[in-house]
Amino acid sequence: MQHTHALDARDALDERDVLIVGAGPTGLTLAVDLARRGVSALVVERADGLFPGSRGKGIQPRTREVFDDLGVGEAIRAAGGPYPVGMIWQDGRRRGEHRMFDASDEGSEDSPYREPWMVPQWRTQEILAARLTELGGDIAFARELTGLDQDPDGVTATFTSGPPVRARYAVAADGGRSTVRRALGITMTGELIDPAPMLVADVRIDNLDRDNWHIFPPSDTTGFLAICPLAGTEDFQLTAQLPRTTEDVDPSLDTVRELIAARSHLGPDDVTSVSWASDFRPRAALADRFRAGRVFLAGDAAHVHSPAGGQGLNTSVQDAYNLGWKLGAVLQGLAPASLLDTYEEERRPIAADMLGLSTRVHRGETRRGEATQQLNLGYRTSSLSLDTRTNLPDDALRAGDRAPDGLHGVRLFDEFRGPHWTLLAVGAPASAALPPLPAVHTVRIPSHKTYGDGLFLIRPDGYIGWAGDSPTHLHPYLSRTGS
Incomplete structure (x- = not known):
């Protein structure tokens, strides 16, 4: 260069x-x-x-x-805030709810957050x-x-x-x-995922409730339109599919008003402002x-x-x-x-x-x-993931996996928080003598249903780097990772 x-x-x-x-x-x-x-x-x-x-x-x-x-x-x-439930509109009438996300379990000991946050x-x-x-x-x-x-x-x-x-x-x-x-x-x-361009805009709209993510399905003459109330603001996010033949998109207030009036029961004057707009072709x-x-x-x-x-x-x-x-x-x-x-x-x-x-x-x-x-993503095949345990069941937590949360006298995420590494000793190793690790924060807990017994070295980004039944092979791992 x-x-x-x-x-x-x-x-x-x-x-x-x-x-x-x-x-x-x-x-x-x-x-x-x-x-x-x-x-x-x-x-x-x-x-x-x-x-x-x-x-x-x-x-x-x-x-x-x-x-x-x-x-x-x-x-x-x-x-x-949480995402609102989708509402399907047709011919100016509400036709029924549409769940945008598959239902998830409530927050658990392992995972305090289970839903996306808007x-x-x-x-x-x-x-x-x-x-x-x-x-x-x-x-x-x-x-x-x-x-x-x-x-x-x-x-x-x-x-x-x-x-x-x-x-x-x-x-x-x-x-x-x-x-x-x-x-x-x-x-x-x-x-290119979709040859039809999309318009996304932040708009103010009167005469539309903020209780739902409003969805206007495509017709023979118009494309898809969705209007989502943006949590923590007075704005809505508009997402609209444009005709495939569209080349230059004019993201003006007049364009947005015309588009909304053509595809919904709202009138042009219900759209009072556009603070930001952008067009793109999904790829x-x-x-x-x-x-x-x-x-x-x-x-x-x-x-x-x-x-x-x-x-x-x-x-x-x-x-x-x-x-x-x-x-x-x-x-x-x-x-x-x-x-x-x-x-x-x-x-x-x-x-x-x-x-x-x-x-x-x-x-x-x-x-x-x-x-x-994205809670199940991990790095099991990474060269930084080393598990020295043997005969693990198929569903066992392994090196490379995201380190779960937990509450055992201490909240594990509170112990992990910060730029440091954490050595978590669970079960029998919790009472065992461990080598001095001046740069590593050590936490001992008696049990955890997901971790099981063992030693788990948690990376600064919250993934298990090393796991073992004893500290053997721990120091060589530490020397190549900066922990």
């Missing part, structure tokens, strides 16, 4: 550990995770401010756990940005990337304004049309690589989803959550640089699976339910 202009000796370099390009949910999540580890990171964003729309409004249960760990769980809960994306980003500021992190707006160059020791980036940045690593979190990905020459492989695409040298791809820069099923933002946040602790360990000299190779190893297969799930939901081949909650 080449700079668009050569650095002058007089240029002042802004030196950081990590440069994050893009201040969306991915970039902000990563910045928060790095800031709490004391890693110097800068988020640069080409726009003048945070994204203003509601686009990724569904926070899945696993992502709620991530946000709880990052210190924004309560703010996310307060900002949103928070407009703009509000999620505000909460993450506030948390980043609280931790002393930085966001630089109106900083469009113009050049990116890397050498064996780091990355140098230049921008339309402001000083160049020199960082040891860089992360592309700049969306599906990623400037960084294109500069790296990394291609995306995918498909699924996966980057061929998630890394090039010292630059990593995360979020939409690495995988682009249909919005159906609410997997895009959630998969993106968890990319950042996976990468954050690994960058922190390497930058602080706690783990070898080879640890960073496991980011693509672990996240690319997950992204591929979630792309497939989003596509099936979009096409009506599967419903939103347990799979879309």
